[in-house]
Each structure stands twice: as C-alpha cells, then as structure tokens.
Amino acid sequence: MAERSSPAEVRDALARLVAAGPALRSRPRHERVRALGRALERLRAAGSAERRRLERELPDATGFSAATVREGLARALEPFSAAALDALVERELETLGKRRVAGGFEATAVLLGGGVPTPALPALAGPLVLGSPVLARPSSHDPVTARVFAAALAAEDPALAACLELVSFPSDDAAALGELLAAPCVVAFGSDETMAAVAARLAPAQRFVRHGHRLSVAVLGEGALEGPALADAAAALALDVALWDQQGCLSPVALYVLGVARVPDALLATLDAAFADAGARWPRGRALPEAAARLAVERDTAELRAVAGADVRVAARRHFTLVAEPDAPFRGSPLGRFLRVHPAADPEALLAALAPLGPHLAAVGVAGLGAHAARLAPELAALGAARVCPLGALQAPPLDWCHDQVGVLLPLARLSDLEE
Amino acid sequence: MTERAAIERELLAWMQGEPERRDDARFERLALALFAFQFEANAPYGRFCAARGATPASVRSWRDIPAVPTGAFKELPLRCFPAERRVHVFRTSGTSLARRGELELDTLALYEASLVPSFESGVLPDLGAGERLPMLVLAPSPAEAPDSSLSHMFGVMLERRGAAPSGCFVREGRLELEPLLAGLADAARAEKLLLCGTAFAFVHLLEALEARGQRLSLPAGARLMETGGFKGKARALPRERLHAWLQERLGVPEARCVNQYGMTELASQFYDSVLREPRAPRRKLAPAWTRVLIVDPETGKEVREGEVGAVRIFDLANTGSVLAIATADLGRRSGDGFEVLGREEGAEARGCSIAADELLGG
Numbered sequence: 001m002a003e004r005s006s007p008a009e010v011r012d013a014l015a016r017l018v019a020a021g022p023a024l025r026s027r028p029r030h031e032r033v034r035a036l037g038r039a040l041e042r043l044r045a046a047g048s049a050e051r052r053r054l055e056r057e058l059p060d061a062t063g064f065s066a067a068t069v070r071e072g073l074a075r076a077l078e079p080f081s082a083a084a085l086d087a088l089v090e091r092e093l094e095t096l097g098k099r100r101v102a103g104g105f106e107a108t109a110v111l112l113g114g115g116v117p118t119p120a121l122p123a124l125a126g127p128l129v130l131g132s133p134v135l136a137r138p139s140s141h142d143p144v145t146a147r148v149f150a151a152a153l154a155a156e157d158p159a160l161a162a163c164l165e166l167v168s169f170p171s172d173d174a175a176a177l178g179e180l181l182a183a184p185c186v187v188a189f190g191s192d193e194t195m196a197a198v199a200a201r202l203a204p205a206q207r208f209v210r211h212g213h214r215l216s217v218a219v220l221g222e223g224a225l226e227g228p229a230l231a232d233a234a235a236a237l238a239l240d241v242a243l244w245d246q247q248g249c250l251s252p253v254a255l256y257v258l259g260v261a262r263v264p265d266a267l268l269a270t271l272d273a274a275f276a277d278a279g280a281r282w283p284r285g286r287a288l289p290e291a292a293a294r295l296a297v298e299r300d301t302a303e304l305r306a307v308a309g310a311d312v313r314v315a316a317r318r319h320f321t322l323v324a325e326p327d328a329p330f331r332g333s334p335l336g337r338f339l340r341v342h343p344a345a346d347p348e349a350l351l352a353a354l355a356p357l358g359p360h361l362a363a364v365g366v367a368g369l370g371a372h373a374a375r376l377a378p379e380l381a382a383l384g385a386a387r388v389c390p391l392g393a394l395q396a397p398p399l400d401w402c403h404d405q406v407g408v409l410l411p412l413a414r415l416s417d418l419e420e
Numbered sequence: 421m422t423e424r425a426a427i428e429r430e431l432l433a434w435m436q437g438e439p440e441r442r443d444d445a446r447f448e449r450l451a452l453a454l455f456a457f458q459f460e461a462n463a464p465y466g467r468f469c470a471a472r473g474a475t476p477a478s479v480r481s482w483r484d485i486p487a488v489p490t491g492a493f494k495e496l497p498l499r500c501f502p503a504e505r506r507v508h509v510f511r512t513s514g515t516s517l518a519r520r521g522e523l524e525l526d527t528l529a530l531y532e533a534s535l536v537p538s539f540e541s542g543v544l545p546d547l548g549a550g551e552r553l554p555m556l557v558l559a560p561s562p563a564e565a566p567d568s569s570l571s572h573m574f575g576v577m578l579e580r581r582g583a584a585p586s587g588c589f590v591r592e593g594r595l596e597l598e599p600l601l602a603g604l605a606d607a608a609r610a611e612k613l614l615l616c617g618t619a620f621a622f623v624h625l626l627e628a629l630e631a632r633g634q635r636l637s638l639p640a641g642a643r644l645m646e647t648g649g650f651k652g653k654a655r656a657l658p659r660e661r662l663h664a665w666l667q668e669r670l671g672v673p674e675a676r677c678v679n680q681y682g683m684t685e686l687a688s689q690f691y692d693s694v695l696r697e698p699r700a701p702r703r704k705l706a707p708a709w710t711r712v713l714i715v716d717p718e719t720g721k722e723v724r725e726g727e728v729g730a731v732r733i734f735d736l737a738n739t740g741s742v743l744a745i746a747t748a749d750l751g752r753r754s755g756d757g758f759e760v761l762g763r764e765e766g767a768e769a770r771g772c773s774i775a776a777d778e779l780l781g782g
Contacts, residue, residue, distance in 0.1 A: 167575070293717040293748040294731035300746060301491035307471050308496050309465035 037082025224368025542691025558617025
C-alpha cells in the first residue's frame with residue numbers, strides 16, 4: 001500500500017480488481033472460505049508472526065497501551081476461527097435453499113473506520129467469501145490490521161490475496177474517495193455524518209452497507225448487587241470498558257443498576273476497586289487531545305454537580321472516571337473509560353432510559369438479571385440491541401454476530417431466485 | 421456601591437473609553453476581585469473552587485482561578501444574583517433530546533458594552549465613528565430567536581452600524597435566498613458592506629449559488645464574518661476551505677473573511693486579526709478584558725506556544741456568572757493571539773463508538 005494513493009491509483013486498483021473478479025468467482029466457494037479461515041487462524045494463533053506483528057505495531061498506530069492491545073486481541077480473535085467462518089457460511093449461505101443463490105458484486109469497496117482493529121477482519125473477508133474482490137481504505141487510526149490480514153492471506157493463497165487491495169488517502173481527498181466509491185458495493189464504517197456523506201455520493205443502484213457509530217450499555221440485576229457476584233460482575237464490566245479504551249461500539253458507556261432507587265455506595269466502591277485493578281493491568285492509552293479535552297469537561301462538570309448538591313458521586317482516577325447519577329435518563333459519555341452508573345427502579349425505567357438511543361444501541365452486557373432476563377432480552381433487541389450477552393464478553397463477539405442487526409455476509413450478497 | 425457594581429463600573433469605562441488598551445495589572449486586579457465576588461455570590465461555583473482548594477485567600481493570579489466547564493451551564497444555574505432579577509437568558513443550540521446550556525443575565529449593559537468594541541475592531545476597523553454600512557445577516561433576527569446570543573449580537577450591531585438594506589435573512593430555519601440576493605445586489609452599490617452569519621448558513625448560500633451556477637462579485641470593501649461550527653450537521657468544512665469557497669462564489673478575498681470564536685457562555689467574542697492587522701498572520705485576538713490560556717486537558721497546565729491544548733477563557737465581562745470557562749475546544753497559542761482548531765472535514769473518530777452528546781445532538 002502506497003503512503004498516499006492518488007485518485008488514478010485508486011481507479012486503477014478498482015479496475016484491476018474488477019478484472020480479477022471472474023477468476024475469483026470461478027473458484028469453488030469452499031476453497032475461498034478455507035483459505036480465508038487459514039488466514040484468520042494465523043492472526044488468531046497466540047505467538048504467530050502475524051499476531052506478534054499486530055501486538056508490536058498496533059500500540060503506536062492506535063494509541064492503545066500494549067497491554068490493552070494484547071488482551072483485546074486475545075479476546076476478540078479467539079472466536080475468529082476457521083471453524084467459525086465455516087459455521088458463518090453455513091448459517092447464512094448454505095441454508096438459502098437450492099433455488100436461491102448468493103453471489104458477490106464485481107467489486108466491493110470497504111471504508112474501514114476507527115482504531116478498534118478486529119472489525120476490519122470480517123469486513124475484508126466477507127466479500128471475498130462471496131467472490132467479490134475488495135478495495136479497502138484502512139482508517140488512519142489503524143493502518144496495521146488490514147495490512148497484516150492481507151499478508152496472512154498472501155501467505156496462504158496468493159491468488160486470493162491478489163483480490164484484496166489496500167489504498168490510503170486522507171479523508172478529505174474527495175477525488176480519491178470518489179474513485180473508491182465507484183465500486184458497485186460499498187461498505188463503510190464511521191459516524192452518521194460520514195454515512196450521510198457517502199450515501200449522497202452513491203448512485204441508487206449501488207449497494208451500500210453502512211455501519212454507523214453505536215454504543216453499548218451494561219445492566220446489573222438484583223442477582224449481582226452484592227457479594228462475590230458483584231465482585232465478578234464489576235471485574236467483567238471493568239474489562240469491557242478498559243478494552244479499546246471504550247472506543248468500540250461494544251464498549252459500555254453506562255451501567256444501569258436494576259431494582260434500586262439510588263446506586264448503593266458499596267456497589268460504587270466495588271466498581272472503583274475493579275476499575276483500578278483493570279487500569280493497572282491494562283493502562284489507558286494515549287488520548288487524542290480532542291477526546292482528552294471532552295473528558296476533562298465532562299469530569300469537571302460531574303464534580304461541579306456533585307459539590308453543587310445534586311446527588312452525584314464521582315470517582316475520578318488516572319485511568320477512569322465513574323459517575324453515579326441520581327436518576328435513570330441516559331446522559332452522554334466522552335468515552336476514554338468514563339462510565340456513568342444509573343439506578344433503574346424496574347425494567348420499565350431501564351427501557352424508557354434506553355429508548356432515546358434507538359438505532360444507536362449496539363449491545364447490552366448483563367449480569368444477575370434473574371427472572372427479568374427472559375423478558376428484557378427481547379425488549380432490548382426490539383430497541384435496537386444487536387447483542388445481549390454476559391458482562392465480560394462484550395469485547396469478544398462471535399464472528400457471526402449480527403452487527404447492526406443484519407447478517408455478516410447476506411448484506412454483501414446479490415441474491416437470485418432461480419425458478420423452474 | 422457593591423463590589424460587583426464597582427467592578428462593572430470600571431469595566432464599562434475600560435470598554436467604552438480605551439477598549440484597545442491591554443493592561444495586565446488592571447486585568448489581574450479586576451480578575452481577582454471578580455473571583456472573590458463570584459466565589460461568595462455563586463454558591464455552586466464557590467463550592468467547586470473550595471473543593472479544589474482555591475479560595476480568594478489562596479488564589480494569587482488570574483491563571484489560578486478555577487475554570488468552570490462549559491457543560492456545567494447545561495446542568496445548573498451559575499449566576500451571582502437571585503432568579504427574580506434575571507432579565508435575559510441566552511441558550512446554547514441543541515435538539516429536544518439534548519440539554520441546552522443557559523447564560524442568565526441580570527443586565528445586558530456590560531454584555532453589549534463588551535461585544536461592540538470587539539466587533540468593531542475585528543470586523544469594521546475601517547469604519548469611522550458613526551459610519552454605517554449595509555449588514556446582511558445570515559441568522560435569525562433577535563425577535564425570532566430571543567435566546568440566541570448570536571442573534572442578539574447581530575441585532576445590537578445592526579442598530580448601531582447597519583444601513584439600508586440591512587437585515588436578517590434566515591427565517592424559521594431557512595435561508596431566504598431571493599431576498600438575500602436582492603439585498604446583496606442593492607448593497608453592492610455601496611463601497612462597504614458586511615455579510616455575516618453562521619458558517620452553516622454560508623454553506624447553504626454557497627450551495628444554492630453553485631446549484632444555479634452563479635458567482636457574485638461583491639465590492640472591494642465587502643467583508644464576511646462567519647461563526648460557529650458544523651456539529652451535528654451533515655456537512656462539515658474546514659475553515660480554510662470555506663473561506664476559499666467564499667472567495668470563489670462571492671468574490672471576497674480570504675483575507676477579508678473573518679471568523680469569530682464565541683460561545684453562549686461568554687459575554688465576549690474573539691475575532692480573526694485579518695482586517696485589523698492585514699499583514700500579520702491570521703490569529704484570534706482577545707479583547708483587552710479577556711485572557712486565553714491553552715492548557716493540557718489532562719493536567720490543566722499551560723502548554724508551550726505552538727502546542728495543541730484545550731482553550732480556557734477568562735472573561736471579565738462575565739460578571740454575573742463565572743469569569744473562567746474551560747472549553748473542550750482545541751487551540752494553539754500564536755504570538756499575541758491564538759488559533760482554534762476545527763475538526764477536519766470527514767475526519768474519523770478514533771473508534772466506532774460515539775460520544776453520546778453527539779448522538780443526542782448536544
């Protein structure tokens with residue numbers, strides 16, 4: 001990948017990939033899936049050259065601490081096995097029926113986003129499974145992961161790897177972006193503003209798979225409000241918040257404590273200890289100035305509310321900030337390991353508090369819900385949550401998790417019914 | 421006379437008598453006096469300072485006065501007077517979901533005394549005393565948006581300096597293009613004119629002109645003043661690109677495009693230096709009764725010249741609220757002024773999560 005690709009280079013790359021498409025699609029799908037699975041396994045294997053390279057290069061490139069990168073990769077890559085890829089293909093493509101066929105587009109452009117590394121992997125592999133060559137622009141915050149995956153694929157299957165090209169250009173290079181967006185299928189990660197800007201540049205016939213920014217929350221039920229259950233839940237939550245410094249869409253930004261009118265002091269103290277422990281094991285990384293400034297303003301605002309007499313309690317440490325709120329309504333978080341803790345008297349209060357998040361809700365991590373679990377899970381899904389999972393598992397989604405409540409492969413596919 | 425009244429009397433004399441005169445000793449004295457007053461009269465602020473170990477007895481320099489984060493104005497009333505004395509409220513923009521910040525005022529006298537000389541030196545430095553010019557405003561009128569500090573400012577300046585065909589050309593959230601273009605055609609007969617408003621309204625104007633394939637050629641004495649960011653808007657532009665686009669479509673050179681940095685929580689505003697000091701590098705100049713520090717957001721310590729940090733403002737005109745404000749805006753000290761760094765067009769957030777105030781449109 002060149003340091004900076006010119007618009008002509010992007011155009012040429014797309015043309016090469018489109019030309020390579022027929023040969024790619026002529027190969028049996030299981031061959032492509034097998035090679036992609038082997039490439040994923042190279043990244044997944046602890047101690048492999050690819051994994052070591054990710055661990056070595058990502059801290060500098062992304063700003064996350066080395067310990068956070070190591071732990072985050074270990075947890076996030078564990079589910080990304082060759083067997084999981086097989087299962088994903090089986091679940092989404094093999095069960096379509098004999099008369100429905102799924103094919104890939106002539107080429108797929110992928111605008112990767114953010115500095116959280118692992119979402120890039122299914123985004124790059126998915127179109128290749130379907131037989132669609134991929135032209136990807138990695139995020140400037142993570143130029144590493146896509147390169148390492150491309151190298152792993154080249155080691156396993158050079159012909160398949162030739163159908164994945166990476167380009168690099170600044171986000172304000174409208175000409176280069178225009179060339180990239182000429183692909184018949186476009187996948188983009190980013191803010192709602194980015195999604196709107198990309199959508200405005202596409203023709204109606206182009207497929208656009210958008211992954212806008214999202215956030216997650218955590219819920220503690222009455223079964224996890226004290227004793228060892230609370231300690232376990234607090235440690236699990238601290239891990240979910242610490243990994244990727246709360247930058248991922250699966251990072252919880254708020255904790256709701258069910259069945260209480262006020263967040264108990266003892267619960268806060270347990271969280272404080274767990275977050276301090278997580279901070280020592282996985283230190284917070286380098287904050288971008290804008291994020292640090294936003295965090296300082298939010299932290300100071302919470303402290304001002306607290307001394308002004310609102311029932312707000314603040315634990316502000318070097319690696320994290322906890323703010324106990326007096327009520328349930330959702331409030332903002334500046335990210336960077338800043339967690340608000342809200343009481344929610346009952347499930348209705350919880351659902352009412354989360355309703356404004358609507359389609360921005362990615363996942364809900366839960367612990368100790370007990371009898372409320374069966375009722376709350378579908379309600380949370382109806383609100384927009386693509387995952388409801390145990391606390392501590394938020395940063396390790398399965399390869400086939402329905403990101404944004406859609407499948408992994410099907411949104412990238414052209415489906416046809418071949419009727420007799 | 422109360423302590424605050426004495427401070428305001430001296431400030432009014434400064435603003436109206438010798439607004440350009442920077443006087444560090446006078447600033448220090450007034451800042452410490454105002455801090456002592458606000459520490460007592462603004463109870464939440466006083467407790468905030470005390471919790472940080474900062475009291476009138478311990479604070480010896482204006483630099484050490486604790487700054488209130490802008491977000492606090494969304495949370496609680498930060499005023500130094502009883503609610504029943506409130507005569508005006510300015511509110512930050514926002515959606516129905518987001519909390520809006522409020523600046524409560526018991527007098528507009530100092531507020532207006534501060535805005536006028538800053539506006540005149542930043543945007544109208546070539547106008548003689550009493551001279552007027554056509555002012556076409558791309559923002560709602562004060563009557564339509566009484567809680568907008570920006571509309572209020574334009575209203576004050578229209579009254580003091582506006583000449584026919586001045587007016588506001590945003591109504592019910594929409595740019596009134598045809599009346600504006602007619603007004604511009606009329607105003608272009610004058611030697612000098614001012615087109616001013618929100619950056620986002622300027623983008624609407626430019627898009628409309630582009631869609632029509634139309635280019636204007638405003639007179640050499642025209643100047644543009646734009647302010648505000650693009651938060652929550654579908655389209656964002658770096659300032660340099662906006663100014664280049666303005667030059668292309670309106671015929672006003674970039675050197676005559678002035679950006680204003682201001683916020684609802686502040687009584688004073690900061691303008692680019694380009695009209696006042698056309699040969700010097702573009703930077704924001706602070707009114708004499710304000711000071712700006714660029715600080716490391718994590719430590720609160722001032723960063724060195726040229727380094728990026730958070731903008732912290734000390735504004736003596738904020739007599740009725742809090743004089744020291746901590747913002748989440750990034751800036752850089754530049755000689756005797758400073759720069760405010762905007763977010764680049766399409767710049768990627770680092771992660772795929774979203775700060776929820778953005779989500780809620782705050």
